[in-house]
């Protein structure tokens with residue numbers, strides 16, 4: 001459950017915060033602006049004034065929900081926690097008496113993970129959660145955009161142990177996960193082929209892709225290339241098509257695998273002994289620190305497609321759910337002061 005409490009305190013002259021809720025599952029229009037009580041941090045809790053959050057594919061999937069089985073975790077008939085939003089950047093605004101590594105005024109970034117709750121002007125997190133200081137080199141927008149695609153891409157990159165000069169194809173390269181995966185694979189010395197629409201060729205090249213393919217024609221018979229890693233980011237292809245392009249003992253990554261594909265992948269892994277990687281990722285502090293260290297070294301860029309104000313969350317969800325964002329969509333929550 002959320003750490004925030006809905007009390008509509010503004011009517012009573014008490015301090016309040018703006019929050020976007022979804023009281024029922026459904027289309028973007030279920031998202032509503034409410035005013036809630038500002039929470040007080042206890043013990044090792046930190047209160048953050050959120051400056052930016054992001055709308056990720058995970059948010060709209062939970063909102064619908066898609067797949068419906070997600071109700072088992074998020075609430076059978078209606079959402080248990082009515083606030084979406086995984087990633088955030090902001091300023092530490094108050095701390096519990098046991099907090100030692102953060103101070104009021106620190107600029108931070110982090111992820112609330114599957115517990116969510118970042119679509120709010122203030123949030124409470126634990127000191128030992130996925131939170132780190134925002135480096136001077138990073139903007140608040142980059143801080144909010146880095147964790148969803150970045151942590152997902154890195155978790156799967158680590159699973160396939162990419163070696164120098166290996167040939168890696170990133171399918172769905174303009175997505176949040178794909179735009180991160182290109183850069184991480186390049187960092188490991190891979191030769192990266194990015195598959196995306198023609199409109200995004202320049203973007204993926206700017207992130208380091210060695211060559212580009214249009215996703216409309218990649219699977220044409222004329223394409224005879226074989227790859228060490230087939231990294232499918234968007235769940236838009238058939239596994240049997242991907243396997244045709246994989247070298248013997250290569251790694252197949254299925255970031256956005258559907259349930260049907262997960263069963264297929266399990267069969268390939270257990271019975272055919274293929275290197276297939278799928279399923280939920282683990283968000284770790286170590287991985288978040290690694291991504292931020294790459295930003296500091298100038299070796300990783302968080303691609304921001306657009307910003308929306310908090311009040312236009314419905315429009316932001318419509319845009320992200322349409323499935324054509326380039327990298328990340330950021331929400332302006334409070335001022336950067």
Ligand SMILES: NC(=O)c1ccc[n+]([C@@H]2O[C@H](COP(=O)([O-])OP(=O)(O)OC[C@H]3O[C@@H](n4cnc5c(N)ncnc54)[C@H](OP(=O)(O)O)[C@@H]3O)[C@@H](O)[C@H]2O)c1
Nearest residue numbers: 057172174175176177197215236256279280281323324325
């Ligand atoms: N396993 C896990 O734990 C985990 C974690 C996070 C996310 N995911 C899943 O990973 C997937 C990607 O998430 P995301 O947030 O990175 O997605 P996203 O940013 O919302 O993806 C949008 C991008 O996909 C591209 N795209 C759409 N149709 C395509 C196609 N047929 N071929 C190639 N590219 C296409 C779009 O390019 P155009 O505009 O050019 O069409 C657009 O740039 C989602 O399915 C998500 O649920 C899984």
